[in-house]
Amino acid sequence: MSLPAKLPEDLRPVGHHRVAATVQGGDLKDLAASLFADGMRLALVSGHDDGASIRTVYLFTGGPPDSRVELHVPVDRSRPQVPSLAGLSFPASRFERELSDLFGIEPVDHPQPRRLVLHQHWPEGWHPMRYGSGDVPPMVVDAGSFPFVPVDGTGVYEIPVGPVHAGLIEPGHFRFWVVGETILRMKARLWFVHKGIERLCEGKDVAAGLEIAERISGDTAVGHGLAYCLAVEDARRTQVPEDAQLVRSALLELERLYNHVADIGSLCNDVGFGLAQAWALTLREHLLRLNRAVTGHRLLRGGVVPGGARVLRLPSEDELGEIEQRFEELVELITSSALVMERFTGTAILDEAHARDLGVIGVVGRASGRTFDARITHPLADLRDGFSPTVHSGGDVMARFCVRVDEVRASLSLMVDLIRRSDALDAVTWIEDRSGVQPSEGGVGIAEGWRGAVVHRVELDEEDRLVRVKVVDPSFLNWPALPVCLTDTIVPDFPLANKSFNLSYAGNDL
Amino acid sequence: MRTGWPAASMVAVSLLQVVGVLVGGPLLVGLMRTVRCRLEGRAGPPVRQPLLDLRKLARRERTTSDETSWIFPLAPLVLVGSTVVVAAIAPLLATDPAYGWSADLFAVVFLLLLGSVALALGALDSGTAFGGMGASRAMTIGALSEPALLVVILALSVPAHSSNLPAIVTRSLAHPLWLATPERLLALVAFVIVIVAESGRLPVDNPSTHLELTMIHEAMVLEYSGTDLALIKLGESMRLAVLMALFADLFVPWGVASAPGPIHLVVGLATTVAKVAALGVGLAIFEVTVAKLRLFRVPELLAGAFALSVLAVLSALVVA
Numbered sequence: 087m088s089l090p091a092k093l094p095e096d097l098r099p100v101g102h103h104r105v106a107a108t109v110q111g112g113d114l115k116d117l118a119a120s121l122f123a124d125g126m127r128l129a130l131v132s133g134h135d136d137g138a139s140i141r142t143v144y145l146f147t148g149g150p151p152d153s154r155v156e157l158h159v160p161v162d163r164s165r166p167q168v169p170s171l172a173g174l175s176f177p178a179s180r181f182e183r184e185l186s187d188l189f190g191i192e193p194v195d196h197p198q199p200r201r202l203v204l205h206q207h208w209p210e211g212w213h214p215m216r217y218g219s220g221d222v223p224p225m226v227v228d229a230g231s232f233p234f235v236p237v238d239g240t241g242v243y244e245i246p247v248g249p250v251h252a253g254l255i256e257p258g259h260f261r262f263w264v265v266g267e268t269i270l271r272m273k274a275r276l277w278f279v280h281k282g283i284e285r286l287c288e289g290k291d292v293a294a295g296l297e298i299a300e301r302i303s304g305d306t307a308v309g310h311g312l313a314y315c316l317a318v319e320d321a322r323r324t325q326v327p328e329d330a331q332l333v334r335s336a337l338l339e340l341e342r343l344y345n346h347v348a349d350i351g352s353l354c355n356d357v358g359f360g361l362a363q364a365w366a367l368t369l370r371e372h373l374l375r376l377n378r379a380v381t382g383h384r385l386l387r388g389g390v391v392p393g394g395a396r397v398l399r400l401p402s403e404d405e406l407g408e409i410e411q412r413f414e415e416l417v418e419l420i421t422s423s424a425l426v427m428e429r430f431t432g433t434a435i436l437d438e439a440h441a442r443d444l445g446v447i448g449v450v451g452r453a454s455g456r457t458f459d460a461r462i463t464h465p466l467a468d469l470r471d472g473f474s475p476t477v478h479s480g481g482d483v484m485a486r487f488c489v490r491v492d493e494v495r496a497s498l499s500l501m502v503d504l505i506r507r508s509d510a511l512d513a514v515t516w517i518e519d520r521s522g523v524q525p526s527e528g529g530v531g532i533a534e535g536w537r538g539a540v541v542h543r544v545e546l547d548e549e550d551r552l553v554r555v556k557v558v559d560p561s562f563l564n565w566p567a568l569p570v571c572l573t574d575t576i577v578p579d580f581p582l583a584n585k586s587f588n589l590s591y592a593g594n595d596l
Numbered sequence: 597m598r599t600g601w602p603a604a605s606m607v608a609v610s611l612l613q614v615v616g617v618l619v620g621g622p623l624l625v626g627l628m629r630t631v632r633c634r635l636e637g638r639a640g641p642p643v644r645q646p647l648l649d650l651r652k653l654a655r656r657e658r659t660t661s662d663e664t665s666w667i668f669p670l671a672p673l674v675l676v677g678s679t680v681v682v683a684a685i686a687p688l689l690a691t692d693p694a695y696g697w698s699a700d701l702f703a704v705v706f707l708l709l710l711g712s713v714a715l716a717l718g719a720l721d722s723g724t725a726f727g728g729m730g731a732s733r734a735m736t737i738g739a740l741s742e743p744a745l746l747v748v749i750l751a752l753s754v755p756a757h758s759s760n761l762p763a764i765v766t767r768s769l770a771h772p773l774w775l776a777t778p779e780r781l782l783a784l785v786a787f788v789i790v791i792v793a794e795s796g797r798l799p800v801d802n803p804s805t806h807l808e809l810t811m812i813h814e815a816m817v818l819e820y821s822g823t824d825l826a827l828i829k830l831g832e833s834m835r836l837a838v839l840m841a842l843f844a845d846l847f848v849p850w851g852v853a854s855a856p857g858p859i860h861l862v863v864g865l866a867t868t869v870a871k872v873a874a875l876g877v878g879l880a881i882f883e884v885t886v887a888k889l890r891l892f893r894v895p896e897l898l899a900g901a902f903a904l905s906v907l908a909v910l911s912a913l914v915v916a
Binding site: 243244245246247251252253262267354356357358359360361363364365368423425426428429576577578579580581582 | 635636637638725728733799804806807808809810884887889893
C-alpha cells in the first residue's frame with residue numbers, strides 16, 4: 087500500500103512498519119480522510135499529558151503489507167480541543183468521548199458530546215488521566231446525567247436488566263424497549279468496572295506492566311500480553327527471533343482454542359442444549375490442562391515475555407489430534423440438532439454495511455463479511471500456507487458460531503505447522519539498537535486475540551519505565567454493534583445474541 | 597356417586613396420595629436432574645437435593661417488595677393448595693379415594709391450571725418488568741395448551757361415557773384393549789406435549805437457565821423468597837408429579853388398586869411410584885436430547901398438540 091500523498095514532509099519512520107508525523111489540529115481531518123480513503127482503520131487514539139503540553143496520538147493501521155501511520159497532534163493546555171473525526175469514522179467518535187472524559191480534551195463538533203467512560207457521579211471537570219488530577223474526588227449526584235431516549239407508543243414497555251445479573255457474568259446494564267416480544271430499541275450501559283489500568287501502568291517497569299497487561303481481561307492473557315510485549319519491543323527497537331514469534335503464535339492459538347470451545351458450549355447452553363455445553367466444558371478443561379503443561383498456567387500467563395517466549399514444552403501432534411477428534415465430535419453433536427441450528431439461523435443479523443460503518447472487528451466482524459484479521463494484516467511471523475482467515479457473510483448467530491468452529495479448525499492445523507517449525511522453547515533474545523530513538527515515538531503492538539485485534543501503544547522513558555500505556559481491546563469497538571443487530575430480534579433471543587458476540591466488559595472499561 | 601369402599605379406606609388412600617405427592621414431587625425433580633446430569637457426564641447433586649433445598653428455603657427470611665398487595669403471598673398458597681386437592685381426590689393409587697366422585701377430569705385439570713393463573717397474578721402483582729414478561733409468556737402458552745388439553749379430555753371420556761376419572765380408570769382396567777386404540781395414542785402424544793408446556797420443561801421452557809430474559813416460569817417467581825419460594829418450588833414439583841401420575845392413570849392404569857385392602861394399596865403405591873419414576877426418567881432423557889424452541893415456535897408445537905387432540909376426538913367418535 088502506498089501512503090497518501092497528502093501526508094506532511096516530516097513523516098519519519100519510527101518503528102516496526104510505522105511512520106509518524108506531528109500535525110496541527112487544523113490539518114487532522116483532511117489527513118484522516120485520506121488515510122481512511124486508503125483503506126486504513128483508526129486503531130487507537132491516545133491522550134498524553136506530557137506535563138508542559140498535551141498531545142493526542144492517532145494510530146491508523148492498514149495492510150497487508152503491514153502499515154501503521156501515527157499522527158501526533160499537539161493540544162493547547164489552556165484550551166484543550168481537537169477537531170472531531172466523528173463524521174469520518176464511528177470508532178473515532180468513541181475514542182474522542184473517551185479522550186474527553188479521561189483527559190478533558192474537547193472534540194469540537196462532536197455529534198454526541200456526552201460522557202462515555204465516567205458515570206454521572208464523577209464531578210464535572212475532573213479528568214483522571216491528567217497529571218495533577220489528584221486523589222479520587224467525592225462522588226456527586228448526577229453531574230452528567232445518563233438520559234435514555236424514551237420510546238413511546240401503544241404497548242411499548244421497558245425492561246431494565248442488570249448491572250447485577252443472575253449468572254456469574256460481568257456487570258452491564260441493558261435497557262430494552264419492547265412491543266410484545268420484539269425489541270424496538272436496546273441501550274447498553276457499560277463502564278461499571280473502571281479500574282484505572284492505564285494509570286496503574288505509569289511509572290512501572292516493563293515486567294510489572296506485563297503482569298498488568300495479562301490481567302486486563304482474564305480470558306485474553308496472551309492477546310494483551312503479546313500486544314504489550316510487541317509494543318515494548320517496538321519502543322525499544324528489539325528484534326525478536328523468528329523462533330520466538332512462532333512459539334508466541336502458537337500460544338495465541340492455544341488461547342483461541344479454549345475460548346472458542348467455551349463459547350461454542352455457552353451458545354448451546356443458551357438455547358437449552360446442556361449436553362453440548364457439558365461436552366464443551368470437558369474439552370475446555372482438557373485444553374486448560376494442556377495450557378498448564380505448556381506454560382505452567384492454565385490461562386497461559388507467563389508464556390509471552392518481552393523479547394520472546396518462554397514455555398515448558400509445546401503440545402505434541404498427538405495431543406492436537408486428540409483435541410481435533412473431540413472437537414469434531416462436539417460439532418457433530420451440535421450440528422445434528424435441528425433445534426439448535428434453527429435457533430442460530432437468522433437470529434440477530436448484523437449486516438456487512440453496519441459492521442463496516444461501526445468498525446466492527448474480530449470474530450464478530452468476520453461473521454459479517456469483514457476480512458480483517460491481524461494475523462494476516464500485522465503478522466508476527468510468516469504463517470506460510472498454514473493459515474487463511476475464516477470469513478462468513480451471514481452476520482447472524484449461526485455465522486458467528488461457524489466462524490468460531492472454522493477458527494478452531496484453522497488454529498489446530500496452524501499449530502501443527504507451527505510446532506513442526508519451531509523447537510525453541512526458551513527463545514528470549516535481545517537485539518537492540520536504540521540510538522536516536524525519541525521516547526515519544528513509543529511502540530505499537532498488534533495481536534489478533536481470540537475476540538479480535540488487541541492494540542497496545544507504549545511509551546518508555548530513558549530508564550525503561552512506562553510513561554504511558556494505551557490499550558484497545560476489540561470489545562471497545564464491537565460493543566456498539568450489539569444493539570444494532572437486535573433489529574427484529576425478540577427479547578428471549580437477546581442472551582443468545584449477546585453470547586454470540588461474547589464481548590469483554592473488563593477489556594472495554596479499563 | 598360410588599359407594600362400596602369403607603370410608604376409612606378411602607381416607608387412607610387420599611392421605612397416602614397427598615403425602616406421596618408432597619414427598620414424591622421433589623424427589624421426582626431430583627431424580628430427573630440426576631438422570632440429566634449422568635447423561636451429560638456430570639455427577640450431579642443427590643436425588644433428595646430438592647427436599648434439602650426446601651428445608652433451606654423454609655428457614656430463610658421472606659422478603660417482599662413494598663409494591664405488592666395481598667395477591668403476592670396468596671399465589672404460592674393457591675398453587676400448593678390446588679395441587680393438594682387434586683392429589684387427594686384423583687385416583688392415583690386406588691380407584692376410590694375420598695371424594696373420588698368429584699374427581700371429574702375437567703375439574704382436576706383446571707384445578708392444576710389454577711396454580712398457573714395464581715402465579716401469573718402474583719408475578720404481575722410484584723410490579724417488576726420480569727414478572728410481567730414471564731406472566732405474559734406463561735399466559736400465552738397456557739391459552740394455547742389448555743384448549744388442546746380440553747379436547748384431549750373429551751377424547752378420553754368418549755369411550756367411558758364419563759369424564760369422571762375413577763370411572764375412566766375403572767373402565768380402562770376392565771377393557772385394556774381401549775388403551776391401544778388410535779384415539780388413545782393420539783391423545784397420549786397431545787397430553788405429553790401439554791405436560792411439557794404446563795410444567796415448564798424443555799423444549800418449551802428451560803427450568804435451569806440463569807438468563808432472565810429467556811425465562812418463562814422462572815421469571816414469574818424471581819421476586820419470591822424464603823417460605824414463599826419454598827412453597828412455589830414444592831407446588832411446581834407436586835404438580836409435575838400429579839400430572840405424570842394422571843398420565844399413568846389414563847394411559848397405563850395397571851396396578852391401580854381397584855379393591856380396598858392394605859395389600860392392594862401397597863401394590864398401587866409401588867406401581868404408581870415406578871410408573872411416575874419411569875416417566876420422569878423418560879422425560880429427562882428426552883430433555884437432554886432437545887434444545888429450547890424459539891419462543892415464537894412454541895405456538896406451532898402447541899397447535900400440533902391441538903391438531904392431534906382433535907384427531908383423537910374424531911377417531912373416538914368414529915370408533916364409538
